[in-house]
Amino acid sequence: MQRARVSDQVARIVFIVCAVLIVLIMVGVFYVIGSQAFTVFSATSPQAFFFGNFWDPTGAGDPSGNSNPSFGARGLIIGSVVITLLAVIIAAPLAIGLALLFTEAAPRWLTRILQPLIEIFTGIPSVVVGVLGLIILVPFLQKVSAPLTGNSAVGGFGWGAATIVLVVMILPTVISVSIDALRAVPTSVREASLALGSTTWQTMKNAVIPAAAPGLGTAVVLGMARAIGETLAVALVLGGSQAPSKIFAWQSLFGPNVNITQQIAQDFGETLGTARAAYWTLAFLLLIISFICICISRYITSRSVYR
Amino acid sequence: MSMQQSVQVEAPQADEERARQRIAVMRRLHMDNRIALGVLWVITAIVSLLFISIIIYLIIQGAPALFSANFYGTGQDGIAPELFNTFYILILTEIFLFPISLAAAIFLIEYARRGPLVTIIHFAAETLAGVPSIVLGLFGFAVFAVYFGFSISRLAGALTLLCLNFPQALRLFEASLESVPHELREGSLALGATKWRMIRTVVLPSAMPGLVTGLILTAGKIIGEAAALLFTMGLFNPGNVFTLNPLIASDTLTTRLYYLKGPGAGSTGLTFNQETVLAAGIAAILILFLLVLNLGARGLGRLLERRLTAA
Numbered sequence: 254m255q256r257a258r259v260s261d262q263v264a265r266i267v268f269i270v271c272a273v274l275i276v277l278i279m280v281g282v283f284y285v286i287g288s289q290a291f292t293v294f295s296a297t298s299p300q301a302f303f304f305g306n307f308w309d310p311t312g313a314g315d316p317s318g319n320s321n322p323s324f325g326a327r328g329l330i331i332g333s334v335v336i337t338l339l340a341v342i343i344a345a346p347l348a349i350g351l352a353l354l355f356t357e358a359a360p361r362w363l364t365r366i367l368q369p370l371i372e373i374f375t376g377i378p379s380v381v382v383g384v385l386g387l388i389i390l391v392p393f394l395q396k397v398s399a400p401l402t403g404n405s406a407v408g409g410f411g412w413g414a415a416t417i418v419l420v421v422m423i424l425p426t427v428i429s430v431s432i433d434a435l436r437a438v439p440t441s442v443r444e445a446s447l448a449l450g451s452t453t454w455q456t457m458k459n460a461v462i463p464a465a466a467p468g469l470g471t472a473v474v475l476g477m478a479r480a481i482g483e484t485l486a487v488a489l490v491l492g493g494s495q496a497p498s499k500i501f502a503w504q505s506l507f508g509p510n511v512n513i514t515q516q517i518a519q520d521f522g523e524t525l526g527t528a529r530a531a532y533w534t535l536a537f538l539l540l541i542i543s544f545i546c547i548c549i550s551r552y553i554t555s556r557s558v559y560r
Numbered sequence: 561m562s563m564q565q566s567v568q569v570e571a572p573q574a575d576e577e578r579a580r581q582r583i584a585v586m587r588r589l590h591m592d593n594r595i596a597l598g599v600l601w602v603i604t605a606i607v608s609l610l611f612i613s614i615i616i617y618l619i620i621q622g623a624p625a626l627f628s629a630n631f632y633g634t635g636q637d638g639i640a641p642e643l644f645n646t647f648y649i650l651i652l653t654e655i656f657l658f659p660i661s662l663a664a665a666i667f668l669i670e671y672a673r674r675g676p677l678v679t680i681i682h683f684a685a686e687t688l689a690g691v692p693s694i695v696l697g698l699f700g701f702a703v704f705a706v707y708f709g710f711s712i713s714r715l716a717g718a719l720t721l722l723c724l725n726f727p728q729a730l731r732l733f734e735a736s737l738e739s740v741p742h743e744l745r746e747g748s749l750a751l752g753a754t755k756w757r758m759i760r761t762v763v764l765p766s767a768m769p770g771l772v773t774g775l776i777l778t779a780g781k782i783i784g785e786a787a788a789l790l791f792t793m794g795l796f797n798p799g800n801v802f803t804l805n806p807l808i809a810s811d812t813l814t815t816r817l818y819y820l821k822g823p824g825a826g827s828t829g830l831t832f833n834q835e836t837v838l839a840a841g842i843a844a845i846l847i848l849f850l851l852v853l854n855l856g857a858r859g860l861g862r863l864l865e866r867r868l869t870a871a
Contacts (some may be wrong), residue, residue, distance in 0.1 A: 257754050264756040268667035271660045272681055275730065278723050282613075282691060298747070315624075331784045350603035358597060363604070366763050376777075378784030380818045381843045383612065387821055388836065402854050420616070424607060433702035452593035475690075482692020484787040485818050514694050514787075519823065521698065522791055525706045547690040 282542070290537035293530040297324040302534070308516065310528035324531050328496020330538070332512035336412050336487065337480040340419035345473050348424055352431035352472075357443075357457055371432075374425040380518060385488035386418040391490055398507035405508065410492030413506035418486045427476040434468020435461060437559045467557030470549045478546035482539055488515035515541055615847060622844020625837050636829050637838050639845070641801040645714070645810040649793070650782050652718040652806065653725070657782075658775060661726055664732035670759055689727035696724050697788035705792055715806040717793030724788050729778045735761060736770020769864040776857035783849055786814035795819045817842045 293302065305325020312320035355367055355482070395402075395409030402408035437535045438461055445458035493509030513535050625631045634640045664681075672678045700720030701712075710716040740763050746757040764771075794809035795818075801810055811819065820828060820839045828835060 257757065261754040261756040264759075265671060268663045268671060271663035272667040272672070273687060274660065275726055276680055276684040278726065279688050281687070281703065282696065282723075285699050285702050286695065327791045343844060347603055347607055350600050351607050354597075354600040354604045358600070359604075367604075367608060369854060369858070370608060373615075373850060374611050376780045376784055376850055376854070378786065378814050378846055378850075380786045380814045381618070381784075382614075382845055384821050384839050384843055385618065388840070389617075421610070423820050428607075436841060454593040454596035455589065457596070469833070482690075483696040484692065485822075489818070489822055500639065514692065517694055518787065518790060533698070536698045539692050540695050543690045543692055543695075545689060547687050551686065 256281055286533060286537050286540055289530060289533040291534070293324060293527060293534045296322070296527045296530075302326055302531075303330070306496065306498070306500075308511070308533040309313075310520075311524055312528075314495075322528060322531075326513075326531075326535065328500060329511050329513045329516055329535065331500055332412065332491070332496065332510055333481055333514070333539075336415045336419055336475060336512060339412070339416040340423060340479050340480050341473060343416070344420045344424050344476060347420075348427035348472070348476070349431050349469055352428055352435055353457055353461075355428075355432055356435040357461060358453055371425050371428055375426075375429060379422055379483060379486040380489070382421050383419055383486035386414055386486065386490040390414050391418060391492075394507060397463055401503055402507050407492065407509050408507050410490060411508050411510045412491075414490040415487045415510070415512070418490050418504075419480050419483055422483050422486055423476040423480050426479050427472045430472035430475055431465075431469055434465045434472060437468060438464045439559065464559060465551045468559070470553045471557075472549040474546050474553065477551075478543045481542055481546070482514065484514040484518050487512060488518045491515045494519075573677045586776055592851055615761055615851075618840070618847045619844050621840035622842075622847075625841025626844055631838070631841050637834055639813065639816065639838075639842060641797050642811055642813045642816045642842070645797070646783060646812045646814075648804070648810075649714060649718055649721070649789075649812060650779055652714060653721040653782050654775065654779065656718060656722045657725055657729055657778060660722070661729035662733050662771070664726075664730055666759060668730075669734055669737040670755065670763065674776075685727040685730055688723070689731075693724055693785060693788040694790075696720060697791050699723070700788060701791040710807065712749075712792060712794045712809045714793060714808045714810055717789050718806070720788050720792045721782055721785060724785065725781055727779050728781065729774060732774030733771060733778060736767045736774060739770060769861045773857045773861040773862060776860065780850055780853045780857075783812075784814060784846065786812070786818055787816050790818075795824070813842050813846055817846075 254497070274351055288504060297305075302324050304327050305323060306327055307325045308329060309315065309323045312322035315321045315323070330353055351367075355364060359367070391409040391414050392410075394414055395405075398408050398413070442460050442464050443456055446456040451459065491510050493511045493515075496511050499505075517532050517535055517542045521529065524532065564793075630637050632638060632640055632643075668678060668681065672681075697720060700716060700723065703717035704710050704719045705712050708716075744762050744766060748762040749755070753761070755762060789812060792810070793815070795811050795815055797810050798808050801808075817839055820835050820842075825835065826832070830838065
């Protein structure tokens with residue numbers, strides 16, 4: 254009896270420790286990355302960091318030959334934001350459309366095919382998608398964009414390829430969260446609408462979608478969080494080391510370009526000192542952006558009626 | 561029909577007009593319905609064809625490598641070391657991940673009362689799930705490789721993967737514990753079992769199918785992860801890779817694939833075509849693993865369910 258009680262207490266303590274561990278990890282991530290994020294500002298000003306155009310933390314590419322580092326991350330940040338937004342704009346309607354058909358109007362055989370397909374794609378390694386983009390997509394885009402880029406040998410890399418790769422990467426996430434949101438709408442809502450004589454589409458448009466709107470919003474925000482942090486798939490098809498000088502031009506879509514994650518993956522390992530500090534700042538920026546996305550999705554979820 | 565006729569007698573012309581309008585509206589609504597559903601079908605067809613063709617393309621492209629003997633060798637164009645490392649890191653990570661996240665799930669479902677602690681844990685789990693894997697890779701580098709002094713090694717990689725997969729494993733295990741009916745717990749407690757004994761003898765066995773499915777699903781994520789391993793486990797193998805030493809750097813299938821087509825392209829001692837064939841082979845084998853794991857998780861979960869509920 255005594256022994257049973259002791260082992261009961263020990264088990265309880267072990268469980269609490271494991272559960273609190275996840276909080277410790279989370280706090281640790283913010284502390285470790287945050288504590289190193291600001292050292293770069295001893296070498297450069299925040300203005301130069303966020304609005305400068307030339308990213309060269311090691312100074313190896315200094316045009317004057319003095320190896321003066323420059324920390325202009327504007328191009329990287331714009332790259333991340335643009336491809337994320339483009340990917341979400343393309344993926345969201347596709348994903349929500351598929352989820353609508355899946356939950357409201359699909360015959361059984363279709364759901365039987367789609368269910369495992371979506372699950373498999375949720376776990377597809379990002380590097381596989383990246384290599385696929387590199388083998389198929391980049392040569393294709395190079396041909397398509399030849400008139401625009403003047404048949405450049407490195408055409409095809411860039412925001413365009415990165416956007417398409419990101420769409421493939423985030424579609425499964427957005428689809429499965431949307432399906433969950435639509436399934437959470439009670440059948441009575443649909444029955445009420447159908448009993449009033451609505452067609453299937455009217456039911457979707459006027460009853461199901463409004464009822465599931467917060468859940469669908471969460472799906473899009475989570476897709477955005479996933480897209481901004483996606484690394485290797487994007488890194489392989491961006492193919493640049495420097496943002497183009499004219500960043501908002503059509504050529505940006507089809508010429509080598511950069512974003513935050515690609516630069517970290519490529520160069521973090523080869524830098525030291527202040528140069529490395531610049532990459533910690535980029536990582537902290539990503540952390541904050543994804544944290545904001547999660548907070549938004551939590552807020553939307555907390556306001557939804559059906560969960 | 562008869563209604564319409566009787567109304568027609570009273571005010572034939574106005575009513576005919578109204579009936580025509582009604583038919584027009586109905587027709588428009590049904591047309592809208594058909595168009596909307598048609599659009600949804602087209603979207604679904606495009607997306608699922610995209611997914612299916614990616615899988616088929618990967619397997620067809622990888623076939624030449626998959627059927628060559630060199631591919632499974634230890635040469636420059638072989639993946640034997642990477643296969644070994646991938647399974648090594650999978651098992652090492654699960655050794656940490658499974659017990660820790662199961663214990664955390666048990667605490668949340670069986671012990672914790674609703675309150676600030678549970679809210680904080682859930683918030684932390686959700687936030688951690690949203691942290692980009694490259695950022696967690698940097699965290700793992702700073703903490704496990706540098707601060708704990710494991711340097712860039714398999715152990716540092718496994719611990720980073722623990723952080724990365726903790727939230728998902730926690731959610732899966734919580735769901736499978738939650739699905740155990742309350743009556744079972746109450747029955748066991750009423751017989752005088754302590755809580756831990758109740759969990760051990762009643763809850764865990766009945767939650768087993770869900771736990772196994774969760775384990776397999778996290779295994780899929782571990783095999784496919786690469787970004788978090790770049791700076792914690794490295795991209796290169798030491799001379800003797802086939803050891804159980806957790807303190808050596810090594811690559812996996814995914815990081816090898818990244819190196820082949822990314823930073824290492826052209827410097828691997830292979831021709832461009834050989835690199836492409838090898839990359840396609842690795843991609844195909846990763847997809848095959850994923851297919852097997854996903855279908856296996858479904859099949860095994862169902863089988864265990866039947867076994868356990870029949871008994």
